[in-house]
Amino acid sequence: MKRAPVALPPAEISDEFAFAHRAVVNADGLFRRLGCDADHQAILDVWWRSTHGVYVRFWGPNLLGQNEALLLLALLARAGVLHRDSLRKAHSEERAAQADHLEWLNSAVATTVEVHTSLRQLAESVGLGSGGASLDAVRRSLERLGAVSVWTGRESLAKRTTMQNHQLIKVKLQVDGSLCIALAPLLIDAMLGSRRNNTYVLLSSIVGMPASGYSRMLAIRLSWINPGERGEIGIDRLSEYLWPGRAPTRLEKTKIRAALAVLGQHGWLVKPKEKPSHDVYEITRPMDAGLLAARKRRVAPETPIPSVR
Structure with missing residues (x-):
């Protein structure tokens, strides 16, 4: 029924x-x-x-x-x-x-x-x-x-x-x-x-992030990072999230960095790696109460899953 x-x-x-x-x-x-x-x-x-x-x-x-x-x-x-x-x-x-x-x-x-x-x-x-x-x-x-x-x-x-x-x-x-x-x-x-x-x-x-700019799209695409965990990703790869198939302009890279700063204001931990990393960031996804409750309900995977970006 x-x-x-x-x-x-x-x-x-x-x-x-x-x-x-x-x-x-x-x-x-x-x-x-x-x-x-x-x-x-x-x-x-x-x-x-x-x-x-x-x-x-x-x-x-x-x-x-x-x-x-x-x-x-x-x-x-x-x-x-x-x-x-x-x-x-x-x-x-x-x-x-x-x-x-x-x-x-x-x-x-x-x-x-x-x-x-x-x-x-x-x-x-x-x-x-x-x-x-x-x-x-x-x-x-x-x-x-x-x-x-x-x-x-x-x-x-x-x-x-x-x-x-x-x-x-x-x-x-x-x-x-x-x-x-x-x-x-x-x-x-x-x-x-x-x-x-x-x-x-x-x-x-x-939705709590600004509608303008790139922070919402980056947050969606960066959800490959499990709640409470971190991953490393470069600025060029982040640009592919937004404009696949072409290189970003200098201005677009600047706007991506600004979007990463917005993520930092909304609980994400964004740390640039030391040189010569060429704009590589260590990004930690937040773990709030809702995330924790959902994670407890999830069926455990049969085998570990490698991060896919």
């Missing part, structure tokens, strides 16, 4: 953890720094090598930017609130019965999670406000996310015709004007506690 939707205030959604698949956080070019709507007008085609010998390919007619990233995280956070506890038992039983991870991604349990929400609720949860322009921006972002296909297969160079395909999200408008949004199995797998591919992203910690 399908669980009835639960209405949650926007504040509760933003305070919940998004259990995000690492492909969403780590895949270069899936989300990038964009300006106006015209900047979205290019083909999206991004590959990610997952665990269990599964390759993931994201394809869509438009590029995705910061708003799309935040909205997807908001949907994952809300899905976790509505479904995680009720489906965890079925999830573990189904996975135990299905040894093939690729088959699991296309099983019945992995394709039945829906999120009930509204344009206004999503706009407020990602810090866009609730005005008409904000609702239009959310609508356009949902259309871009809904146009993305997620392909999973065995080979990195496989043709799409040989891979399994799902929409990243499917948006259905309800009679009362609310939205019913179905998530791709890849997203659900992480949300339900996939043992090797998920990471935690606290939406409120990102």
Whole structure:
């Protein structure tokens, strides 16, 4: 029996953890720094090598930017609130019965999670406000996310015709004007506690940073660092998070350093390495009460997972 939707205030959604698949956080070019709507007008085609010998390919007619990233995280956070506890038992039983991870991604349990929400609720949860322009921006972002296909297969160079395909999200408008949004199995797998591919992203910690500048995008991409742990990364690699495929300008590097300073003001510990490190930083991700509670609920991985940046 399908669980009835639960209405949650926007504040509760933003305070919940998004259990995000690492492909969403780590895949270069899936989300990038964009300006106006015209900047979205290019083909999206991004590959990610997952665990269990599964390759993931994201394809869509438009590029995705910061708003799309935040909205997807908001949907994952809300899905976790509505479904995680009720489906965890079925999830573990189904996975135990299905040894093939690729088959699991296309099983019945992995394709039945829906999120009930509204344009206004999503706009407020990602810090866009609730005005008409904000609702239009959310609508356009949902259309871009809904146009993305997620392909999973065995080979990195496989043709799409040989891979399994799902929409990243499917948006259905309800009679009362609310939205019913179905998530791709890849997203659900992480949300339900996939043992090797998920990471935690606290939406409120990102929305609390300035909407302008680069700090929000860097915080999303730097979520490969586990809560309370640290990693080392150079300024050139950080620039690839924002503008994959091209070198940053001197001004852009300056703005990245400014964004790192903003992260430092929001609980991240950012320390430049001594020369001759060439702009390499040691970055520690904060561990607050919400992060600690979520970490205690997480299923321990079968084997240690190396950091992937």
